[in-house]
Amino acid sequence: MANTKLRFLTGFFLLCVSSKLMAQDSTSIFRFSIEDLMNLSVEISTGMKSSTTSDEAPAAVFVITREDMDHMGFTTLGEALNFVPGFTVGKSIQSGQQKNIYVRGATQSEGILFLYNGQRLNDGISGGAVAFNPDYMLDNMKQIEVVRGPVSSLYGANAFVAVVNLIPFRPNEVKQSTFSALVGLRGNLYLHGSQKLYLFPDASAIVYASVYGLNDAISQRNVHQEVLDTTSGNFVPRNFSGQRNIEKTLVYNFGTTLTYKKIEIEGYYNHSQSSNHWGSGTTFKRETNPNEHIATNFRIGSRYENDFLKKHHFTALASFASHEAENVYKLENFRTVLYPGFDPPGRVSIFESDLGTSTVNIESFAELNFRKGHQTVVGFNLQKDFIYTIDNSTGILDKDGDRIFDTVTLDDTLDTVFKKESRGVYAAFLQHTWSPWKVLNFTGGLRFDRYSDFGNSINPRVTAVYRPSDQWTLKGMYGTAFRAPTFIETNQSDFSVIGGKRLIQNPNLKPETIQTIEFQVTSKPFPNLLLSLNVFHNDVQKVIRQVDIPGVPTQSKWKNAGSRDWEGVEAGIRYSPKNWISISGNYSYTDSEDEKIADKEDPVFGIPRHALNFAVNLNQDKFNLNVNGNSRFGWNDVPALETPNVRFERIDLIPYTILNARFMAKNIWQTLTINLDVRNVLNQKYYFTDDRIFVPQGIAGNSRQIRLGAQYTF
Amino acid sequence: MRSINTYRAICCLTFFSVVGIDDVFAQDDRKTYKAYEIEASYIYNFIDFVNWPDRASRDTLVIGILGDDEFGNAFAPVDGSLIGNKILSVRKSYRIEDLKNCSILYITASEASRVKSIIETLDRRPVLTVSNMEGFTGLGGMIQFYTTELGGDTKVRFDINKERVDEAGLKMSFRLLSLAKSQK
Numbered sequence: 001m002a003n004t005k006l007r008f009l010t011g012f013f014l015l016c017v018s019s020k021l022m023a024q025d026s027t028s029i030f031r032f033s034i035e036d037l038m039n040l041s042v043e044i045s046t047g048m049k050s051s052t053t054s055d056e057a058p059a060a061v062f063v064i065t066r067e068d069m070d071h072m073g074f075t076t077l078g079e080a081l082n083f084v085p086g087f088t089v090g091k092s093i094q095s096g097q098q099k100n101i102y103v104r105g106a107t108q109s110e111g112i113l114f115l116y117n118g119q120r121l122n123d124g125i126s127g128g129a130v131a132f133n134p135d136y137m138l139d140n141m142k143q144i145e146v147v148r149g150p151v152s153s154l155y156g157a158n159a160f161v162a163v164v165n166l167i168p169f170r171p172n173e174v175k176q177s178t179f180s181a182l183v184g185l186r187g188n189l190y191l192h193g194s195q196k197l198y199l200f201p202d203a204s205a206i207v208y209a210s211v212y213g214l215n216d217a218i219s220q221r222n223v224h225q226e227v228l229d230t231t232s233g234n235f236v237p238r239n240f241s242g243q244r245n246i247e248k249t250l251v252y253n254f255g256t257t258l259t260y261k262k263i264e265i266e267g268y269y270n271h272s273q274s275s276n277h278w279g280s281g282t283t284f285k286r287e288t289n290p291n292e293h294i295a296t297n298f299r300i301g302s303r304y305e306n307d308f309l310k311k312h313h314f315t316a317l318a319s320f321a322s323h324e325a326e327n328v329y330k331l332e333n334f335r336t337v338l339y340p341g342f343d344p345p346g347r348v349s350i351f352e353s354d355l356g357t358s359t360v361n362i363e364s365f366a367e368l369n370f371r372k373g374h375q376t377v378v379g380f381n382l383q384k385d386f387i388y389t390i391d392n393s394t395g396i397l398d399k400d401g402d403r404i405f406d407t408v409t410l411d412d413t414l415d416t417v418f419k420k421e422s423r424g425v426y427a428a429f430l431q432h433t434w435s436p437w438k439v440l441n442f443t444g445g446l447r448f449d450r451y452s453d454f455g456n457s458i459n460p461r462v463t464a465v466y467r468p469s470d471q472w473t474l475k476g477m478y479g480t481a482f483r484a485p486t487f488i489e490t491n492q493s494d495f496s497v498i499g500g501k502r503l504i505q506n507p508n509l510k511p512e513t514i515q516t517i518e519f520q521v522t523s524k525p526f527p528n529l530l531l532s533l534n535v536f537h538n539d540v541q542k543v544i545r546q547v548d549i550p551g552v553p554t555q556s557k558w559k560n561a562g563s564r565d566w567e568g569v570e571a572g573i574r575y576s577p578k579n580w581i582s583i584s585g586n587y588s589y590t591d592s593e594d595e596k597i598a599d600k601e602d603p604v605f606g607i608p609r610h611a612l613n614f615a616v617n618l619n620q621d622k623f624n625l626n627v628n629g630n631s632r633f634g635w636n637d638v639p640a641l642e643t644p645n646v647r648f649e650r651i652d653l654i655p656y657t658i659l660n661a662r663f664m665a666k667n668i669w670q671t672l673t674i675n676l677d678v679r680n681v682l683n684q685k686y687y688f689t690d691d692r693i694f695v696p697q698g699i700a701g702n703s704r705q706i707r708l709g710a711q712y713t714f
Numbered sequence: 715m716r717s718i719n720t721y722r723a724i725c726c727l728t729f730f731s732v733v734g735i736d737d738v739f740a741q742d743d744r745k746t747y748k749a750y751e752i753e754a755s756y757i758y759n760f761i762d763f764v765n766w767p768d769r770a771s772r773d774t775l776v777i778g779i780l781g782d783d784e785f786g787n788a789f790a791p792v793d794g795s796l797i798g799n800k801i802l803s804v805r806k807s808y809r810i811e812d813l814k815n816c817s818i819l820y821i822t823a824s825e826a827s828r829v830k831s832i833i834e835t836l837d838r839r840p841v842l843t844v845s846n847m848e849g850f851t852g853l854g855g856m857i858q859f860y861t862t863e864l865g866g867d868t869k870v871r872f873d874i875n876k877e878r879v880d881e882a883g884l885k886m887s888f889r890l891l892s893l894a895k896s897q898k
Binding site: 028029030032033034035037038039040041042043065067068171172173174175176196198201202204307527528574576579582667671713714 | 746747748749751752754755756758759763782784786787788791792808822823824826827847848849861862863864867868869870871889890893895
């Protein structure tokens with residue numbers, strides 16, 4: 001009997017093994033017919049450390065291709081991200097051309113992890129990647145991949161609400177030389193050139209340089225306040241109207257990407273200089289720009305990739321980035337929030353700072369494919385952040401209590417310094433994907449991070465992807481993520497205060513945490529039609545925010561306090577009824593709640609509940625016409641606020657629709673292409689700001705821009 | 715004793731069987747490939763759809779890759795294989811002189827600056843020229859790959875310069891021509 005069983009099992013075993021042997025040939029891509037090949041999808045990296053398509057990736061992935069950028073006229077990353085479901089991007093009112101990026105219910109850019117070719121860009125001081133780079137120019141970019149939702153299980157800190165991966169061109173993907181130029185109204189200037197170089201066999205490089213300039217002014221909303229009259233003890237109205245927001249920006253960068261066999265080395269230098277004024281002062285009439293923001297950013301990174309043992313893949317990354325920024329904020333802007341009694345002589349600086357930070361990052365991971373239906377990604381990550389330059393001063397601190405502002409260099413004696421600090425991070429991660437059947441796969445991941453300041457963070461993520469047919473994909477995702485406290489929050493005391501309060505740093509902050517559950521359904525009823533629907537719920541705990549200190553009315557402090565949650569729906573469509581026409585669009589709805597203290601919930605103010613993006617593209621051999629736009633409406637208004645000295649009114653935020661158009665005449669002479677862009681065709685003004693604090697928060701957009709451009713490649 | 719051995723054998727075989735069962739169900743679930751892998755497979759397929767005037771007299775069908783190698787090991791599964799009674803061989807070089815006698819010549823982007831002179835060098839030799847460089851067919855190349863968005867995915871498609879194919883004395887099947895986006 002036992003022998004019978006043994007024989008049966010042996011036979012079964014051999015059958016299974018032989019099926020494996022027979023499967024060898026059938027796995028080759030050369031088995032496909034030419035018609036099959038036409039329907040195969042090209043892999044994208046998806047920011048998930050393994051290659052797949054957006055359909056099969058264990059996350060909600062949105063891809064902006066080079067073709068999208070060219071057709072829609074995106075020259076900077078901010079313009080492109082505004083088209084991603086759940087994203088709203090505007091200029092930061094605080095610093096001019098820097099970007100504020102809202103994602104779903106989150107209003108802080110440090111919740112987004114930016115990657116350049118898979119390597120971290122976020123700095124230690126701000127936690128984000130737009131403080132030292134006002135924006136990223138796209139001429140050198142092949143693709144932008146956006147993962148929506150938390151992915152700390154692979155990337156660690158800041159992969160909190162989204163991951164944005166910028167994929168630059170490699171030398172073998174570009175032509176010998178490319179030159180492009182755009183000039184337009186309002187000082188609009190955009191120049192880019194790239195050249196491919198052959199260094200020696202197997203080694204080639206791209207060198208590139210870009211310049212971007214803008215000089216724009218938009219009307220600012222009127223401000224109404226009531227200010228305490230110290231003589232009568234009554235509040236008296238104060239109104240500001242006819243103010244304009246002036247912004248002037250010049251950015252240049254240059255860089256290179258070099259490849260030698262399996263090694264890539266890329267580096268760039270970016271310099272940006274912007275000046276603006278918030279224009280909300282009582283007496284300020286001149287259209288000069290007292291606020292200045294100068295930032296430089298140098299980065300060098302390397303990447304080595306290779307297959308090993310035929311079916312596994314190894315990647316090693318290393319990068320060094322150095323950021324420096326100078327900020328100067330002048331007095332006129334502060335008068336709206338300054339409590340009466342302080343009447344400084346002339347213009348003085350509210351705040352001047354010169355900050356520098358650098359980051360070293362080393363990461364290595366392997367994609368292991370030991371058995372069919374199983375894929376494992378395992379890796380480690382080391383990171384060190386430093387603050388290397390600190391120079392802060394203020395002209396509005398009443399040091400000696402005589403109610404006259406003094407100019408003071410901030411130092412340790414005042415406990416207001418940005419302390420020189422460093423932070424080390426050690427992390428290991430593991431992700432496994434199991435495909436028990438052709439139509440179903442499960443992915444589970446876990447990452448352990450150890451920070452030298454606040455300790456450990458462990459973040460899991462599980463995903464199930466079900467593809468019952470080529471027409472349908474269903475995904476369910478659950479995960480947690482964290483946002484590490486920034487050096488600003490842990491080390492800097494500043495004047496980001498209402499009514500003159502000082503904000504005190506907190507070195508004992510813990511990271512914010514987020515928990516997400518998300519479902520996605522995508523359908524392709526026809527090959528030329530894609531429909532998608534996402535439903536998500538995010539729950540944020542230990543929110544890092546400014547909290548009043550009981551008994552100390554002149555101070556507030558960074559603390560982990562309260563929670564936030566948001567939920568919403570995102571729907572998208574891409575449809576190409578004919579070769580020459582394509583229609584795409586997406587709609588997002590987000591409902592958010594902020595619970596600062598227990599059982600008291602308010603909407604997260606200053607974000608839109610509804611966002612609509614759309615694009616229609618007509619493409620012929622000789623021309624391309626694209627009309628695209630975005631609409632934001634149903635904003636969560638900024639509530640009224642009363643301080644001992646000033647009563648601020650409720651700020652109602654108005655809906656807007658921005659319409660853009662681009663016409664391209666292609667190859668009119670050899671490869672010369674001419675573009676005509678009109679951005680913000682309807683000349684919609686939007687300037688949403690909460691100017692009740694030291695520097696106004698919120699976003700603004702540009703006025704109508706008309707640009708004429710050309711591109712020539714050879 | 716016997717029963718213990720049998721038990722061990724059953725355990726071992728069950729384990730390996732499960733490994734095998736998993737493979738049976740898993741199949742090849744890969745629906746996505748790198749663009750260069752798809753292009754390699756296209757090139758391999760083109761052999762069935764093109765008739766070279768000197769095909770009968772050749773023992774070997776050669777696919778030449780001119781310039782920086784963009785394919786890695788993509789051709790490895792078919793390099794040296796038999797197609798009918800011909801041996802398929804893949805050769806790589808930076809010198810067009812080394813690849814003049816190929817059946818198919820893939821010109822990589824590293825040669826973009828000298829595409830015209832490469833094509834002139836080939837004159838009207840029966841060599842199927844292929845590339846993914848933009849404007850390749852306009853410069854006298856025969857088949858140009860391009861990528862396009864369809865239903866949210868990126869696909870690899872191709873254009874054909876039929877006039878140039880005819881000039882080189884190659885016969886291309888109607889099926890292949892009908893799959894191309896455009897023919898010049």
